[in-house]
Amino acid sequence: MTLLIIDHHDSFVLNLANWFQYYYKKQTIVLSYSDLPDHFNKIKKKINGVVFSPGPGLPEHYVRSLNFYGQIPADIPILGVCLGHQLLLNYWGATLEKILKVPCHGVQISHRQDIKPRFFPSTKLDGPVVFFNSWVVKSNDNVFKHSFDSLWSRHGYCLMAEHKFRPQVTVQFHPESFASPAGHSILKMFLKAVHK
Amino acid sequence: MTFSQSPSLKIRKIITQLSKFLQEIFGENLCLFFQHGETKKWTYPDHHHFLVTESLPQTLQKSIPTDWTDFHFLAKKDKKKWDNYNQSKFLKKMNKQTLRHTFFLAPYQGVEEDKQVSSEPYFFEDFSYAIKIRLKNDKIKCTVSGPKNNQNLLKYLRKKIRAILNNQEKKNLETHKWPLFQWKISSNLASSLKTLKNELIAGNCYLANFTQTLFFQNELFPSLELFLTRWFEKQTQFGVYFQNKPYGLASFSPERFLLTSNNYILSQPIKGTHLIEENEPLKKSIAKLWKNKKEIYENTMITDLIRNDFNSFCSPNSVKVYKPFEIFKSGKLLQMQTTVVGKKPKHIGWGKVFSYLLPGGSVTGTPKKNVCQFIRTQEEHARGFYTGVAGIIDAKGNINSCLLIRSLFQSPRGVYAGVGAGITTLSNIKKETLEFKNKLKSFLDA
Numbered sequence: 001m002t003l004l005i006i007d008h009h010d011s012f013v014l015n016l017a018n019w020f021q022y023y024y025k026k027q028t029i030v031l032s033y034s035d036l037p038d039h040f041n042k043i044k045k046k047i048n049g050v051v052f053s054p055g056p057g058l059p060e061h062y063v064r065s066l067n068f069y070g071q072i073p074a075d076i077p078i079l080g081v082c083l084g085h086q087l088l089l090n091y092w093g094a095t096l097e098k099i100l101k102v103p104c105h106g107v108q109i110s111h112r113q114d115i116k117p118r119f120f121p122s123t124k125l126d127g128p129v130v131f132f133n134s135w136v137v138k139s140n141d142n143v144f145k146h147s148f149d150s151l152w153s154r155h156g157y158c159l160m161a162e163h164k165f166r167p168q169v170t171v172q173f174h175p176e177s178f179a180s181p182a183g184h185s186i187l188k189m190f191l192k193a194v195h196k
Numbered sequence: 197m198t199f200s201q202s203p204s205l206k207i208r209k210i211i212t213q214l215s216k217f218l219q220e221i222f223g224e225n226l227c228l229f230f231q232h233g234e235t236k237k238w239t240y241p242d243h244h245h246f247l248v249t250e251s252l253p254q255t256l257q258k259s260i261p262t263d264w265t266d267f268h269f270l271a272k273k274d275k276k277k278w279d280n281y282n283q284s285k286f287l288k289k290m291n292k293q294t295l296r297h298t299f300f301l302a303p304y305q306g307v308e309e310d311k312q313v314s315s316e317p318y319f320f321e322d323f324s325y326a327i328k329i330r331l332k333n334d335k336i337k338c339t340v341s342g343p344k345n346n347q348n349l350l351k352y353l354r355k356k357i358r359a360i361l362n363n364q365e366k367k368n369l370e371t372h373k374w375p376l377f378q379w380k381i382s383s384n385l386a387s388s389l390k391t392l393k394n395e396l397i398a399g400n401c402y403l404a405n406f407t408q409t410l411f412f413q414n415e416l417f418p419s420l421e422l423f424l425t426r427w428f429e430k431q432t433q434f435g436v437y438f439q440n441k442p443y444g445l446a447s448f449s450p451e452r453f454l455l456t457s458n459n460y461i462l463s464q465p466i467k468g469t470h471l472i473e474e475n476e477p478l479k480k481s482i483a484k485l486w487k488n489k490k491e492i493y494e495n496t497m498i499t500d501l502i503r504n505d506f507n508s509f510c511s512p513n514s515v516k517v518y519k520p521f522e523i524f525k526s527g528k529l530l531q532m533q534t535t536v537v538g539k540k541p542k543h544i545g546w547g548k549v550f551s552y553l554l555p556g557g558s559v560t561g562t563p564k565k566n567v568c569q570f571i572r573t574q575e576e577h578a579r580g581f582y583t584g585v586a587g588i589i590d591a592k593g594n595i596n597s598c599l600l601i602r603s604l605f606q607s608p609r610g611v612y613a614g615v616g617a618g619i620t621t622l623s624n625i626k627k628e629t630l631e632f633k634n635k636l637k638s639f640l641d642a
Contacts, residue, residue, distance in 0.1 A: 011563040012500050014507035015515075022512035056400050056563050098397070105402040105620055106493025108245065128245050130496060132562075134399035134621070178247045178503065178517040179496045 001026035002045040003194060006065055008033050008055025008083050012132070016053060016081065016176040019184075024191055033065045040071035049077045049194035052084030054174060058135060059083065059090035066091055077119075077193040078168040082133055085170035089161060094143035096135045099157070105132045109173070111182045113160070115151045119167035120189045127182030129173040136172065137161075167193050203265070204334055208428050209369045211267060211329070213360045215420055218327070221353070222271040225278075227299045227323075228420075229268040229588045230427065230435035231596065233261025238482050240521035249516040252537060255457040259594065264332040268588055270299050270323035273349065278440050280317030289320045291545030297326040297341075298589040299438075300597075301445065304579040306555050306568030316580040316607055319443075325350075326591065327357065336361055341591065372422040377640040379410050381632050388574050389625050395570060396621045403497045404561035404570055407616030408632070409577040417606040418446045430527045430639065434598040436586045444606030445586060448639045449598040450526035451533070453556055453585045454549075456595040459540045461510070461549070463502050465558035467495040467618055468521070468532025471634045477530055482523055485530055490622040495521055498618075499534045501557040501564065508552045510538035527638050546595060550585075556599050559583035561618070581605045582614030602639040613640065 003024050007013045013030065020028045026048070033055075037043060050072055052065065059066060062083075069091055072078065080088040086096055108128045116122050137143065139153035144161075148170075152160040159172045169190060175183025203211075218226050251257070281289065283305060290300065303316035325342040340357055342350040388406065395401055418426065420437060423446045427435040436447040452464040468491035472481045485491060499517060506515045518535040525531070540549060561567035571579075582605065587597025604613050617623075617631045 009563060009565060011504050011557075011565075014504045015500060018507040018510075018512055018515065056402075056566055058399065104493075105396070106496040107489075108496075132402050132497060134397055134402075174500070177496070177500050178520070179245075179500070181245065181247050184247070 001048050003028045003049045003051065004043070004047050005030045005051045006033050006036065006053055006068070007031060008053045008062060008065065010054040010056065010083070012174060012176060013053045016051065019176055019187060020051070020191070023188070024194070033062055036064045036068045038067070040068060040073075047076060049079070049190070052078065052080040052087050054082035054084060054132070057083070058096055059087040062087060074166050076167075077190060078166075079190045080168070080170035081176070082172060082174060085161065085172050086135060086137060088168060088170050089137045089141070089143050089148060089158075092143050092147035094137045094141045097138055099134060099136055105134075106179070107131050108179055109154065111152065111173075113152050115149060117151060117162045117169060117189070118149075119162065119193065120169055121192045123185050123189045125182055125185050125189070128180065129175065129182050130177045130179035131173050133172060203331065203428060205369065206363065207331060207334065208424075210336070210360055210363065212369060212421065212424050214327070214329075214357065215269070215424060217356060217360060218269055218271055219420055222273065222325070224440040225273070225275070226269065226271045227438035228436065229270070229299070229596070230266065231261055232265045232431055232433055232435070233263060234433070234524045235263045236524070238523040239519055240486060243520055246520050247517065248520060249518050249537070252462070252518055252535070253457075253460045256455065256460050256462050256537060259455055259457045259596075264330055267329040267331070268590070269327040270297055270588065271325040272321070272323045273346070274324070278319055278321050280319055283318060286318035286320050287547035287551050289547065290550055291547035293545065294593075295322070295546075295589045296591055296593060297323045299323060299587075300589075301581065301584065301586045302550070302554060303581045303584040304555050304559070306560060307572050309572055316609070325353070327353075370421065372419070372425045374422065374426055374642045375416055376642065377412060377416060379636055379640060381629060382408055382576060384576060385629060385632070386625050389619060389623065389628060391574060392570065392619050393621065393623065396619070401566045401570065402562045403494055403618055403620050404567045405559050405616050406571075406619050407559075407575060407579060407583065407614050409575075409579060409582055409612055409614045412611045412613070414606075414611055417444050417604060417611045432526050432602065436598065439606065442606070442608050445581065445600070445603060447586060447598065447600055447603035448527075449601055449603060450529070450531050451558065451599040451601060453587065453597045453599045454553065454595055455597070458594075459542060460537065461506070461540055462535060462537045463506070463553075464533045464535050465495075465498045465502050465556075466531050466533045467491060467498050467558060469631060469635065470530040471528060472525075472530055477525055481530060485523060485532055486521060490620060491532060492521060493622065494618045494620055495532055495534055497562050498558050499536060501562050502536045505553050505557060506536060506538040509540060509544050509549060511541055514539035529634065529638050554585065555583065556585065559599060559601070559616070579614060580607065580609060580612065582612065583616070602635065
């Protein structure tokens with residue numbers, strides 16, 4: 001019973017890890033993306049959930065993570081945060097675009113969900129969340145036709161998404177931040193799916 | 197309500213006389229660590245939009261000065277030169293559980309290569325004599341402690357200090373004029389900031405503290421008396437001084453790095469600076485700083501970075517944010533700080549804690565690793581002691597330390613000081629240059 005957090009060397013990953021270490025009563029392990037095995041089966045623990053952490057740069061800089069993601073069994077719940085969100089969408093063909101105006105490192109937006117998630121227990125998710133990103137996936141990207149649903153869009157950008165057929169949820173914002181009071185209910189929502 | 201109350205002439209006289217007396221006895225084996233409390237701080241009105249704790253652990257709350265000022269003097273008789281170390285030896289020393297009356301100084305070191313470039317050592321010094329003066333409402337409480345094997349000196353110290361405190365020495369207070377520091381912001385600043393902004397827009401980093409180091413003539417390093425005159429005039433939160441040739445430090449730092457009480461730890465990163473003309477900050481000056489989104493965003497990122505650093509060793513769910521974006525006054529500058537607290541497991545030593553916290557989050561940026569690399573390649577001079585940390589371990593084994601900004605350093609490199617600002621995608625080069633100037637003026641100009 002292990003939750004695996006893949007670390008993309010952000011300076012916020014341990015906030016996420018510490019949250020799970022406290023709320024997930026089973027084991028949580030943090031593994032650097034560069035130490036990921038070349039095949040999921042080589043992980044000798046029973047993995048119940050995977051978190052793809054935030055990190056600098058673009059998904060294409062993390063080939064090991066993309067490759068690893070592709071091998072995770074379809075029934076394991078996955079959460080992608082910031083770069084993790086982009087990484088999952090990018091795997092299914094989404095294009096990353098630079099935010100047209102200035103990037104918003106530290107901006108708070110009030111979370112108002114457009115669509116309820118399918119695979120995750122419905123919880124009230126309203127409240128402020130914070131963004132630390134320069135890149136986005138547009139909500140009219142083709143990935144939302146065949147693989148993902150965009151659950152929350154703003155100014156034409158997808159800020160939260162869920163896989164159409166798998167328990168995988170992704171958020172462009174940082175739910176672990178002290179500036180994201182609504183983020184905790186999202187982490188708890190994911191954790192409930194991991195516990196199932 | 198006392199606001200930034202300047203100590204009376206009587207107090208200045210006492211502290212100056214005491215410092216000079218201790219310098220006569222201990223020579224260069226003396227170091228001063230002052231901490232000034234502010235009674236007035238402004239709480240951010242929208243803090244309910246953030247996940248915050250409403251109170252601090254009591255043991256920490258009691259350690260933060262409000263209406264008092266602490267003057268620590270640490271000294272030793274036995275050895276002339278101080279020991280200096282490399283990073284790993286320093287961390288090992290800090291791990292000892294029995295440290296008391298210790299002074300330490302850590303230079304900035306961001307990446308491995310910094311070791312080769314910056315030859316500034318780590319200092320770690322156990323002192324045998326400790327004099328602590330607490331000033332509250334113009335009343336003085338003093339403790340003097342020293343080794344048992346030299347009772348005569350201890351007796352003599354106590355007698356003399358009592359005489360100084362009772363103001364029986366009739367000398368007048370000499371004031372010393374701050375010399376002229378000539379400084380110029382390097383012309384490379386604009387081009388470096390441009391390169392940095394491209395990194396930020398590319399998403400390789402989100403916030404970087406970019407700095408410049410300036411060098412001065414050797415004779416400009418302040419004497420003890422000059423430092424005291426200046427510190428009483430500026431009343432910055434911290435004041436640290438020593439001169440143990442060829443090294444020296446005269447710090448007017450406003451920023452707390454790490455405060456500990458038992459196993460509770462606290463850091464107060466500053467992001468957000470605003471120059472004011474008035475003596476008592478006006479409401480509109482306070483509001484202006486809070487309305488500056490760039491500063492709020494920066495402070496948010498640094499707070500999450502410090503939480504992250506704390507979360508590398510703190511007990512689960514113990515890391516909390518208290519009073520985000522709180523404003524206080526340091527000299528002529530308004531400063532915006534956020535308090536982060538945590539609890540360290542007993543078995544983890546302070547050396548280990550410093551290995552996770554250094555270099556400080558507010559003087560680097562996010563993600564720390566990338567930013568440190570950027571600093572290495574883009575900053576013209578190695579930072580040396582600038583943006584390092586100085587602190588003391590008190591009689592109970594608790595740490596108090598500040599970040600070495602707004603400070604003058606002396607070393608074989610010469611006399612130098614640094615200045616910097618947090619750069620984000622929202623930075624405007626003109627405004628950042630002005631911030632550099634305002635910060636330099638705040639401690640270098642007459």
